[in-house]
Structure formats: C-alpha cells, structure tokens
Amino acid sequence: MTAQSGELIASQIGANLPYLRRYARALTGSQTSGDQYALASLEAILAGDAEYDSVLSPKVALFRVFHAIWSSSGAPAAEGESDAGLAAKAQKHLQRLTPNTREALLLHTIEEFSAAETATIMGVSESEASELISIAYEEMARATAGKIMIIEDEAVIAMDLEAIVTEMGHTVTGIARTESSALDLAAKGPGDLILSDIQLADNSSGVDAVNKILAKHGDCPVIFITAFPERLLTGEGPEPAFLISKPYTEEQVRSAVSQAMFFSSTETLKG
The missing domain is CATH 1.20.140.160 (PhyR, sigma-like (SL) domain)
Structure with missing residues (x-):
C-alpha cells in the first residue's frame, strides 16, 4: 500500500x-x-x-x-x-x-x-x-407486542411513527413534544420502548429526557431518530444501540422497533 x-x-x-x-x-x-x-x-x-x-x-x-x-x-x-x-x-x-x-x-x-x-x-x-x-x-414479527412511548416535536412525524408501530401491533402510550412533557408522560408508565427525537420543541433535549426516564423508571429499549446521526456517534461517551436517520423509511422504523423489542438492548447517552 x-x-x-x-x-x-x-x-x-x-x-x-x-x-x-x-x-x-x-x-x-x-x-x-x-x-x-x-x-x-x-x-x-x-x-x-x-x-x-x-x-x-x-x-x-x-x-x-x-x-x-x-x-x-x-x-x-x-x-x-x-x-x-x-x-x-x-x-x-x-x-x-x-x-x-x-x-x-x-x-x-x-x-x-x-x-x-x-x-x-x-x-x-x-x-x-x-x-x-x-x-x-x-x-x-413474532416478538411480543408492547407499549411504546414517542418523544417527537414534529406532529406529522409523530403521527407517522404512531401509525407504523400501531400497525405492527404495538400500543402507543402517548406523544411528548418537550422534555418536561416526556417526563410527565413517563410518570404514567414509560412502557416497553421509547422512540425519541434528539431536539425537541422548546429546544430541550430528547437525550436528557430519555436518560432521566431511564434513571427513574429503569432500563427499556430506546430508539433515537435524528437528522444528524454522526453527532451521536463520536465515541466520546455512551451511545445508542438503535439510531435511525431522518428522513427515515417505514422499513427502517419497523426493523429497529422489532430489533429493539426482540432483543431488549439499549445504551443511554450522556447529555
């Protein structure tokens, strides 16, 4: 060479x-x-x-x-x-x-x-x-259906994600647009999986919201969805096991949700 x-x-x-x-x-x-x-x-x-x-x-x-x-x-x-x-x-x-x-x-x-x-x-x-x-x-597809929490500030994307996972047989516990609303929603029951954006409506952090939820309610699979995946793959701290890039495809969401629910593996991120 x-x-x-x-x-x-x-x-x-x-x-x-x-x-x-x-x-x-x-x-x-x-x-x-x-x-x-x-x-x-x-x-x-x-x-x-x-x-x-x-x-x-x-x-x-x-x-x-x-x-x-x-x-x-x-x-x-x-x-x-x-x-x-x-x-x-x-x-x-x-x-x-x-x-x-x-x-x-x-x-x-x-x-x-x-x-x-x-x-x-x-x-x-x-x-x-x-x-x-x-x-x-x-x-x-044989994995057990579960309850999914969505943290996403863009209404169209949130509705799309809800439609995809509902069609897969899962139940959506709710949709949160900010970190504070995500914490309030989790208090009612975080569910079996979290689908989360990184940047939320009031400029709060989806990463912070997820980490606080996991710290209080215990581990569950997490899938982060972002337009800038490279920002979360720097090697400087704990990173997500499941990360989907925007714009995503329905096939990507289905695959990641099935993988995460089936294997129940997750990593948290440092805020």
Missing part, C-alpha cells in the same frame, strides 16, 4: 466509520463490544492484514472487512456484559434466531444496503441474502 493510497483509504474509512460503529452496536447490543469489533476492523485494514477491496464502494468494502472478522469470531452478542438484565435477554433471544438473519436485516434496513451489497458484505449469494432478510422479518 502506497502512502497516497493509504491516505485515501484512511479518508474513506473515516467517512464511514460512524455508520460501522452504529451497525456494530446494534448487532452486538453493546457499545463496548461493538466498538471493539469496529476498531479491530480498522486496525486490520491499516495494518494490511485484511483485504479492503477498493473496487467496491468504500462503505461496502469497510463493512465486508468487519464481517470477515465478525464471522471468524463466532458472532457473539453483548460480549463482556453482565449476565443479568437486558444483556442476558439479548443473549437468550439471539439463540432463537436463524444464523445470519440479524446481520442481513440490519445491513439492509438500517444501513440501507441493497440485497446485492448485503450479499457482498456477508460473502453469500444475492438470493441467499434476500432469503435471510425475509426470514428475519418473519422471526422479528
């Missing part, structure tokens, strides 16, 4: 690393474990120990290296976490999934790779990747 090509690859990796960390975190259910795999991928590429295929798009090439490392490790979940609580639930649920379906679903929906790109990343045929995605949807 020449110095010039090394600089180009480093630049390409830097642009896509936040998204690899987001994916690794959702995949493992743990910020610590997810970042370990992302770092291992980065180190392998820069050391020349992994094949970073420059013929592929930079994001596909990076994720392909990650998957080679992830697969060779046996694809564990919530590595190094406690045996109690949410991490234990994640481990238990993982054992019920058909191998590779979780990876395929996350790649296709959250990271928006095509079936062909997903196949390239995972090292399988396109038809196999499509089948894995279909199986994942079926398995996630």
Whole structure:
C-alpha cells in the first residue's frame, strides 16, 4: 500500500466509520463490544492484514472487512456484559434466531444496503441474502407486542411513527413534544420502548429526557431518530444501540422497533 493510497483509504474509512460503529452496536447490543469489533476492523485494514477491496464502494468494502472478522469470531452478542438484565435477554433471544438473519436485516434496513451489497458484505449469494432478510422479518414479527412511548416535536412525524408501530401491533402510550412533557408522560408508565427525537420543541433535549426516564423508571429499549446521526456517534461517551436517520423509511422504523423489542438492548447517552 502506497502512502497516497493509504491516505485515501484512511479518508474513506473515516467517512464511514460512524455508520460501522452504529451497525456494530446494534448487532452486538453493546457499545463496548461493538466498538471493539469496529476498531479491530480498522486496525486490520491499516495494518494490511485484511483485504479492503477498493473496487467496491468504500462503505461496502469497510463493512465486508468487519464481517470477515465478525464471522471468524463466532458472532457473539453483548460480549463482556453482565449476565443479568437486558444483556442476558439479548443473549437468550439471539439463540432463537436463524444464523445470519440479524446481520442481513440490519445491513439492509438500517444501513440501507441493497440485497446485492448485503450479499457482498456477508460473502453469500444475492438470493441467499434476500432469503435471510425475509426470514428475519418473519422471526422479528413474532416478538411480543408492547407499549411504546414517542418523544417527537414534529406532529406529522409523530403521527407517522404512531401509525407504523400501531400497525405492527404495538400500543402507543402517548406523544411528548418537550422534555418536561416526556417526563410527565413517563410518570404514567414509560412502557416497553421509547422512540425519541434528539431536539425537541422548546429546544430541550430528547437525550436528557430519555436518560432521566431511564434513571427513574429503569432500563427499556430506546430508539433515537435524528437528522444528524454522526453527532451521536463520536465515541466520546455512551451511545445508542438503535439510531435511525431522518428522513427515515417505514422499513427502517419497523426493523429497529422489532430489533429493539426482540432483543431488549439499549445504551443511554450522556447529555
């Protein structure tokens, strides 16, 4: 690898690393474990120990290296976490999934790779990747329906989210537009999952609202929705396991909600 090509690859990796960390975190259910795999991928590429295929798009090439490392490790979940609580639930649920379906679903929906790109990343045929995605949807749909709290200041988006999760069989406990209203709503019962925007109507923080709710009422899965996901993937503190970019698709919301409800894994953020 020449110095010039090394600089180009480093630049390409830097642009896509936040998204690899987001994916690794959702995949493992743990910020610590997810970042370990992302770092291992980065180190392998820069050391020349992994094949970073420059013929592929930079994001596909990076994720392909990650998957080679992830697969060779046996694809564990919530590595190094406690045996109690949410991490234990994640481990238990993982054992019920058909191998590779979780990876395929996350790649296709959250990271928006095509079936062909997903196949390239995972090292399988396109038809196999499509089948894995279909199986994942079926398995996630079997998850128990629950109560979902929505924290979103844009009325149209809030109504859209409510419609999506209601159609999935979940019940919406309420919609909050500010941090204070979110805390009031949570006092009546936070539910089984929180869908939250980052910036709220009165310039209050959805992150602060969520952290206060979790501190008072205990852990539950959280999905953050934001137009600027890179701002939450800085590596400077605890970050969310589930993060959706605006504008989102219905498929992304369905996937994230199913994943979060099924695995019951979450990380909080520092305000």
